[in-house]
Amino acid sequence: MKMSYSELDHAALGKVGMMLQNQPDYYVMRLKAVAGDLTVRQLARIAEVAEQYGRGFVHLSTRQGVEIHYVHRDNLGKAKELLAEAGVEMGACGPRVRSIVACPGGETCRWGVIDTKEMARELDARYFKQEMPSKFKFAVTGCSSNCTKANENDIGIRGAIEPLWLEDSCTDCGLCVSFCPVGAIARKDTDEAVSYEADEDACVNCTVCSSLCPSSAWVVGRKGYTVFIGGTMGRKPRFASVLKRIVETEEEVYALVDAAVSCYREHGKKKERFGHTIDRIGLENIREEIFEKAVQHSQKP
Amino acid sequence: MKKQYNTARSLDVRGVSCPVNAVRVKQAISELGDEELIEVLVDAGESLIRVVQSINDAGHRILKSRQHDDAVGIIVGRNRPTIQQQKVRP
Numbered sequence: 001m002k003m004s005y006s007e008l009d010h011a012a013l014g015k016v017g018m019m020l021q022n023q024p025d026y027y028v029m030r031l032k033a034v035a036g037d038l039t040v041r042q043l044a045r046i047a048e049v050a051e052q053y054g055r056g057f058v059h060l061s062t063r064q065g066v067e068i069h070y071v072h073r074d075n076l077g078k079a080k081e082l083l084a085e086a087g088v089e090m091g092a093c094g095p096r097v098r099s100i101v102a103c104p105g106g107e108t109c110r111w112g113v114i115d116t117k118e119m120a121r122e123l124d125a126r127y128f129k130q131e132m133p134s135k136f137k138f139a140v141t142g143c144s145s146n147c148t149k150a151n152e153n154d155i156g157i158r159g160a161i162e163p164l165w166l167e168d169s170c171t172d173c174g175l176c177v178s179f180c181p182v183g184a185i186a187r188k189d190t191d192e193a194v195s196y197e198a199d200e201d202a203c204v205n206c207t208v209c210s211s212l213c214p215s216s217a218w219v220v221g222r223k224g225y226t227v228f229i230g231g232t233m234g235r236k237p238r239f240a241s242v243l244k245r246i247v248e249t250e251e252e253v254y255a256l257v258d259a260a261v262s263c264y265r266e267h268g269k270k271k272e273r274f275g276h277t278i279d280r281i282g283l284e285n286i287r288e289e290i291f292e293k294a295v296q297h298s299q300k301p
Numbered sequence: 302m303k304k305q306y307n308t309a310r311s312l313d314v315r316g317v318s319c320p321v322n323a324v325r326v327k328q329a330i331s332e333l334g335d336e337e338l339i340e341v342l343v344d345a346g347e348s349l350i351r352v353v354q355s356i357n358d359a360g361h362r363i364l365k366s367r368q369h370d371d372a373v374g375i376i377v378g379r380n381r382p383t384i385q386q387q388k389v390r391p
Contacts, residue, residue: 175366178373179349212353214363 015129017090018076021069027076029054029068030091031083032128035102035120035140036064038088045086053079063137064101065091095271097127097136105142106159111207112142113159113223119250126254127261133268133277136261137232144206149231151240154264154274155257156228160205160246164221165196171215179212205246224248227256229290230275230283238275241283243290251298259293306365306376308340314352315344315372322348323355326377330361333379338364341375349373 010020017030031046038046050058050068053075059067071079080090092098100123103109105116119140127138139153143160150156172194176185184202188195196217198209205226209218224246231240243260247253260274263286268277278286312329314322326341333339343352345368353375356363360380367374 171364173363173365174368175353175363175373175375178345178366178368179353181346181350208350212350212357214353214357 011094013076014093015096016080017093018071019093023070025073026069027071027073028059029071029076029079029083030061030093031066031068032089032091032099033065034100034124035117037117038066042086042088045083045088049079049082052082063099065099067091092129095132095134095136097130097132097138100124100128100138100140101148101153102140103142103147105140109142111145111211113161113207114140114142114157114225116140116142116148116159119157119253122250122254123257126257132261133264134271134273136264136274144204150226151228151231152233153231153240154229155260156231156240157253157257158226158228160224160226161207161210161220162205162222162246163198163203163209163218165198166217166219167193167195169215170194170196170217173214176209176213176218179208181206181208185209222246222248225250225253227253229260229286230273230278232273232275234273236273236276238273238279240275241278241287243287252294255294255297256290258297259290262293263289306338306340308338308376310337310339311342312339313342314348315342317348319348319351320355323352326352327355327359330356330359330377330379335379338376338378341377342369342372343375344372 019028019030021028046058046066046068050056053071054068055070059069061067100120102116102120106112106114107117123138137153138155139148139150140157141148141150144158146158150158174187176196177187182202182204184199186197188197210220226245227243227247228240229243230238232238243256247256264274264277267281268274312326314325317325322343329339343349356377362378363375364378365376
């Protein structure tokens with residue numbers, strides 16, 4: 001399929017992941033990868049297309065995607081077709097939901113608390129390429145190590161646990177006080193007994209204590225997802241705010257995400273990132289509205 | 302009441318980077334007799350996490366720890382087969 005020049009509407013091309021380069025007539029083809037995963041077959045096809053229609057190299061984006069640069073406008077259709085045959089879809093540009101990034105998560109990582117890839121695929125199915133007031137980025141990360149930087153995204157989901165101390169298992173070795181990365185664990189020594197406590201506010205909900213305690217006295221009390229909203233880097237950086245510290249079910253995560261997206265669509269000005277909408281309206285107001293909407297959402301049959 | 306541990310040996314791996322610190326610690330523990338204990342001195346932070354992870358994975362017994370300024374002393378005994386079995390990850 002050869003595109004005629006009149007068909008080349010840049011906004012329309014942007015919608016399907018093709019961006020005009022500095023060089024007239026040449027385009028970047030941004031490809032989609034969910035959670036940064038591509039099969040070797042897809043990679044082989046991408047290499048073929050980059051060789052044939054690009055300049056024999058690919059660019060790896062900061063959002064775990066692959067871009068083919070220097071594709072002439074006359075070849076965009078053919079290149080897209082070849083990629084599609086191997087199941088490689090185009091990415092997103094402009095004011096819409098971008099590729100969902102995720103770390104490898106609990107499937108392969110010893111620190112991973114949640115199945116990040118499964119959640120990334122679900123978010124992709126629900127929101128990818130949908131129109132928004134501005135660009136919109138999702139990230140899913142398996143634990144507090146935060147490898148995919150949940151708090152730099154418009155919506156970030158991070159695996160989280162709440163540790164629980166079991167008196168009967170504890171041998172009072174004291175190691176937890178030393179290895180807690182944020183110094184949240186304290187040893188309390190009274191005349192009657194020794195106990196260990198994790199300060200809820202200081203705790204970052206990682207799994208270091210529950211994984212490393214030599215006598216398994218620190219265990220996972222509650223496990224779930226921390227949901228962040230309103231993170232962005234770029235020209236006006238803003239770290240995300242915590243919407244809810246521990247969400248215990250996937251259903252509730254999706255209800256909250258849906259509610260947050262709907263709030264942003266309602267209040268967000270054109271080209272205003274979610275975080276800046278939150279700052280304009282007030283975090284507490286937005287949180288309240290999101291929680292209200294999420295409840296209505298979960299009450300739907 | 303403070304329990305006293307009789308540590309016949311000690312090993313200082315402060316300033317030794319991962320994973321060499323963990324390897325040295327494991328080696329030293331494997332040379333212990335059944336009832337012998339060793340005190341290992343490790344940098345706090347990521348090094349401590351790595352070293353403890355490796356001690357746990359091998360099923361050795363951590364009995365006590367002492368926090369120093371930027372380091373932690375850990376008193377460790379050799380594994381026993383039953384403990385090792387429990388600690389094997391799926």
